[in-house]
Amino acid sequence: MLKRSIAALLTGLAVLLPAAQAQVTVNIAEGVLKPTPIAIPTFEATGDNVQLATDITAVVQNDLLSTGLFTITPQSAHIQRDLSINAQPRFADWKIIQTDALVVGEVDTVTVEGVEFIRASVRLWDVYGEEVMRLEGQAGRRFTAKPEDWRRIAHKIADSIYSRLTGEDPYFDSRIVYIAETGPKDARTKRLAIMDSDGANVKYLTSGTFTVLTPRFSPSNQQITYMSYENNRPRVYLFDIQNGRQEVLGNFQNMTFAPRFSRDGQSVLLTQANSGNSDIFIRDLVTQSTRRLTDHPAIDTSPSMSPDGRQIVFNSDRGGSPQLYIMNTDGSPLTCPSGGRDTACRITFGSGRYSTPVWSPRGDLIAFTKQAAGKFHIGVIGIDGEGERLLTESYLDEGPEWSPNGRVITFFRETSPGAGPKLWSVDLTGRNLRQIPTPTDASDPAWSPLLN
Amino acid sequence: MRRTVMSTASIALLLGAAACASKPKPAPVQETAPVAETTEPANTRTVVEEPTRVIDAGPAAGSIEDFTVNVGDRVYFDLDQYRLDSDDQDILQRQAAWLQSYPSVRILVAGNCDERGTREYNLALGERRASIVKDYLVSLGVDPARIETVSYGKERPLATASNEAAWALNRNGFTQILSGATS
Numbered sequence: 054m055l056k057r058s059i060a061a062l063l064t065g066l067a068v069l070l071p072a073a074q075a076q077v078t079v080n081i082a083e084g085v086l087k088p089t090p091i092a093i094p095t096f097e098a099t100g101d102n103v104q105l106a107t108d109i110t111a112v113v114q115n116d117l118l119s120t121g122l123f124t125i126t127p128q129s130a131h132i133q134r135d136l137s138i139n140a141q142p143r144f145a146d147w148k149i150i151q152t153d154a155l156v157v158g159e160v161d162t163v164t165v166e167g168v169e170f171i172r173a174s175v176r177l178w179d180v181y182g183e184e185v186m187r188l189e190g191q192a193g194r195r196f197t198a199k200p201e202d203w204r205r206i207a208h209k210i211a212d213s214i215y216s217r218l219t220g221e222d223p224y225f226d227s228r229i230v231y232i233a234e235t236g237p238k239d240a241r242t243k244r245l246a247i248m249d250s251d252g253a254n255v256k257y258l259t260s261g262t263f264t265v266l267t268p269r270f271s272p273s274n275q276q277i278t279y280m281s282y283e284n285n286r287p288r289v290y291l292f293d294i295q296n297g298r299q300e301v302l303g304n305f306q307n308m309t310f311a312p313r314f315s316r317d318g319q320s321v322l323l324t325q326a327n328s329g330n331s332d333i334f335i336r337d338l339v340t341q342s343t344r345r346l347t348d349h350p351a352i353d354t355s356p357s358m359s360p361d362g363r364q365i366v367f368n369s370d371r372g373g374s375p376q377l378y379i380m381n382t383d384g385s386p387l388t389c390p391s392g393g394r395d396t397a398c399r400i401t402f403g404s405g406r407y408s409t410p411v412w413s414p415r416g417d418l419i420a421f422t423k424q425a426a427g428k429f430h431i432g433v434i435g436i437d438g439e440g441e442r443l444l445t446e447s448y449l450d451e452g453p454e455w456s457p458n459g460r461v462i463t464f465f466r467e468t469s470p471g472a473g474p475k476l477w478s479v480d481l482t483g484r485n486l487r488q489i490p491t492p493t494d495a496s497d498p499a500w501s502p503l504l505n
Numbered sequence: 506m507r508r509t510v511m512s513t514a515s516i517a518l519l520l521g522a523a524a525c526a527s528k529p530k531p532a533p534v535q536e537t538a539p540v541a542e543t544t545e546p547a548n549t550r551t552v553v554e555e556p557t558r559v560i561d562a563g564p565a566a567g568s569i570e571d572f573t574v575n576v577g578d579r580v581y582f583d584l585d586q587y588r589l590d591s592d593d594q595d596i597l598q599r600q601a602a603w604l605q606s607y608p609s610v611r612i613l614v615a616g617n618c619d620e621r622g623t624r625e626y627n628l629a630l631g632e633r634r635a636s637i638v639k640d641y642l643v644s645l646g647v648d649p650a651r652i653e654t655v656s657y658g659k660e661r662p663l664a665t666a667s668n669e670a671a672w673a674l675n676r677n678g679f680t681q682i683l684s685g686a687t688s
Contacts, residue, residue, distance in 0.1 A: 238665040264660055266624060280628075285655065287628075308632060308656060311625040324629065326656065329587075329636025331629035352629040368626055374585075375626050408623040422623050451623050470667030497624070 089153050089218070091117065092126040094136060096158035096173065105203060106160035109173055112207035113156070115251060116225045117215060119478075121485030126152045138174050138193070147180040155180055156214060163197065172197045173206045177214055188213045204253055205504065212503075222458035225250055228501040229463060230268040230277050231476060233257060234494040245279060245292065250456075250500070252476075252490040258292060259299075267311060268292075269454075270501040272318040278302065280310045289323050291338075303336050303343055311354045315362060322346075322356040322365065333367055335382075346384065347397070357412045357419075358382065359436075366410040366419050366436075369397070377401045377410045377421060379436065390437040400438035409452050412436075413459045418481075420453035420462055431464050431479065444483040448472070454499045463489065465496040567607045567687035572680075576603045579663075580638060582676040584619075587633045589641055593678075597638065600680055601645035609685035614638045616656045617663070617679060619672035624658060631656030638678035653683070 093114050098106035117123045133146040138159040147155050155178040163170050176193040177186040188194045194213050196206045205226055212223030233246040233255075245258040245265050259265055259281075268279035277292040281299075289302040289312040302309070302321060311324040321336045333346040333356045347353040351371035358365050362382060369378050380397040381387050389398030401407040405425030412419055413433075423430040423443065429450040432443040449467035456463070460481050465474045473494035479486045489498070564570035572578060577600070580593035589597065604610055616635030618627040635654035643649045663679075664671035 239662055241660070243660075266660070282660075287655065308628070310628045324625070326629060326632040326636075329633045329640075331632060352626065352633070354629045355625045370626075406622075408626045424622070449620070 088122055088124045090126055090151055091123045091154040092147060092152040093156040094131055096160050098160040102160050102162060109160055109203060109207040112204055113211045116208060116211035119487060121480060126150060138176060142178055144180050144183045152180050170197045171200050171203055175210050177217060186217055188217055204249060221460055223503060224456040224458045226504045227457050229498050230270060231498040232496045234496060255492055267497050269313050269499045271314045272316060272502055274502050278312040278314060278321050313357055315358050316360050322358060324354040355409050357410055359412050360414060360416045366412055368408045368410060372399060375406045375408050377407045403441055411453055411455060413455050415459040422451045431462060444479050452497055456500050457503045463498045463500060465498060565687055569682050569686045572603060572682060576600055578680045579677045582634055587637050589637060597641050601642050601647050604647050611651050611683045611685055613653045613655060613681045613683050615679040617661055617675055617677050618659045619675045620659045621672060627658035628656050631658045634678050
C-alpha cells in the first residue's frame with residue numbers, strides 16, 4: 054500500500070510533466086509533492102556501539118532525506134521508546150504522529166576467528182497496514198562489515214528501504230569520481246578524486262602535477278578512464294582503483310579525449326583529434342584493437358553507448374552548431390526519427406547548443422548540457438528526439454552523469470560569473486536540486502555502478 | 506630616443522586592445538615620428554643639458570621577448586569560430602617571417618577557448634584553432650616539423666575575469682617558443 058503510493062508519486066510526475074515539455078520550460082517547481090513521513094529512531098545498541106548506532110542511523114536518515122521523497126519524523130515526537138528489532142511496534146503510537154513507515158534497527162559487534170565485525174539489523178514496518186514490509190523478500194535484513202566500512206552498511210540499509218518504498222533500484226551504496234580543483238583560474242590545480250555518493254570519504258588519486266579531466270567509471274567498478282595532460286601530451290588514461298596504477302590507453306599519435314566505457318566494460322569510446330579534426334574511435338581493451346566510428350570533417354566527440362551496446366549518442370557540429378546525434382555501433386545506416394536513412398541521425402532541434410550526451414542506464418533517455426540565451430541547462434530527451442525537458446538552469450551547468458538506477462543526475466555548476474564549480478544532483482523530475490558537499494571546488498562528477 | 510619609441514608603441518598596443526573589446530588585436534608595433542627637437546637659442550640658457558646616452562632596453566633580436574613584443578604571439582578568434590581574419594593573417598605572416606629568420610626555433614601552437622562552452626567540445630575546438638594556425642604558418646613556408654600543437658580547451662584562460670572582454674582574449678591561438686631562441 055505504502056509502496057504503491059510512492060511509486061504513484063514517481064510515475065505521477067512522469068504524467069504531469071509532459072504538459073510543460075512542449076515549451077521546453079525549466080521544471081524546477083518545488084513544494085508540489087507531499088513527501089512520505091518516515092520514522093527512523095536511533096538504532097538500538099549497547100556499550101561501545103551506541104555512538105556507532107547513532108552515526109549509522111544519521112547516514113540512513115540523510116540518504117533517504119536526500120531523495121526529497123521522505124520527511125523524517127523527529128525523534129522528539131516519538132511516543133514508543135521501547136522498540137525492539139524482534140517485537141512488533143505499537144502501531145497506534147506511530148499513527149498518532151502521522152508516520153507512514155517505521156524503521157527499527159539494531160547495531161552490535163561480532164567476532165569471527167578473532168576479527169571484529171560490526172553488524173546492523175533492520176526491519177521496515179508499514180504503520181497503517183500494520184505489517185512488516187519484506188526487504189529483498191526477507192522479513193528484515195542484517196549486514197556485517199569491518200568497522201571501517203560502517204557507512205557502507207548504512208547506505209545498504211537506506212538502499213533497501215528506498216527500493217522497497219519506491220520500487221526503484223538502489224543507488225546510495227555507490228561512489229562518485231570527480232575533479233578536485235584548487236588555485237587561481239589561470240593556474241588551476243586539478244586532481245582526480247573519489248568519494249562516497251553522499252560526499253563522505255574523499256580520497257585524492259592523482260597529485261595535481263598534471264591537469265586531469267573527465268573521469269568515468271568502468272561498469273566493473275575497478276577502473277576509471279580519464280584524460281590527462283601528463284608530459285604535455287593530452288591522452289586518455291586508465292586508472293586501476295585497486296593498485297593505483299595508471300597507463301595511457303592505446304598508442305594514439307594525437308590528442309585523445311572524451312573517454313567513456315562501453316556498457317560491457319570491454320571497450321572505451323574516445324575521441325582522437327587529427328590535424329584539427331576530431332573523430333570518434335572505440336578501443337577494445339582485450340584485443341587491443343582500435344576501430345574508427347566516425348569520419349567527418351566536423352567535430353565529433355563525447356560518445357556514450359546505449360545499455361544494449363547497439364547505438365552511440367555523440368556530439369557533432371556537422372549541422373553548423375553543436376548538436377546530439379545517434380549512430381549504430383557497427384556503423385550501419387539507420388532510419389532517423391526526423392526521416393530518411395543516414396549513418397547518424399540528429400535528435401536535437403531546439404534553439405541552442407547541445408553537448409555532453411549521456412545515455413541513461415534505463416536506455417530510454419539521454420541527458421545533455423544545453424546552452425541557450427546566455428544560460429546553461431541540464432536536460433533530458435528521448436532517444437527519438439521527443440520530449441525534451443530542461444531540469445536545471447544557471448550561469449554554468451555542465452556534464453550530467455546518471456546515478457546507477459537512472460533516477461538522479463549529478464553535474465557541476467558555477468552559480469555566477471567567477472564562482473568556482475561545485476557538484477550538484479537533481480532528480481530526473483527536475484525537483485530536489487541539491488549540492489553535494491566537497492572540500493574544494495569540484496567538477497566533472499561521474500557515478501560508479503552500485504557497489505557489491 | 507629608443508625608449509620613447511618603445512613606450513609609444515606600448516601605448517598604441519594598449520589603445521588597440523581597449524578600442525576593440527569584442528576582438529582584441531594587439532596592434533603591430535609601429536614606428537612613430539621622432540620626438541621633435543625644440544630649437545632654442547643656446548645663449549638664452551643658463552644651464553645647458555648634455556644629451557645622455559640611452560641604454561637600449563629593447564628585446565634582443567631573435568629572443569622570446571623579441572617575438573612576443575615585436576611580432577605578436579597570439580591570434581584571436583571570434584565566438585565559436587576558427588577562421589583567420591586579415592589581422593590574424595598579418596600576425597602569422599610576421600611570425601612566419603621571424604621563424605624563417607631564426608630557423609632553429611621550434612614552436613608550440615596552443616588552441617584556447619573561452620569558458621562559455623562545454624569541456625569536451627572546447628577541447629575539440631581548441632585543437633581546430635591550433636591546427637588552423639599551424640596550417641597557415643606551414644603555407645607560408647615554415648617547416649611543419651618545427652611546429653607542435655596542443656589544445657587546452659577552456660583549461661588555460663589568459664584572462665581570469667568572466668566577461669565578454671576576457672572571453673574574447675581567451676579565444677586564441679598562442680604561439681609559444683619551445684627552443685632555439687637567443688637569450
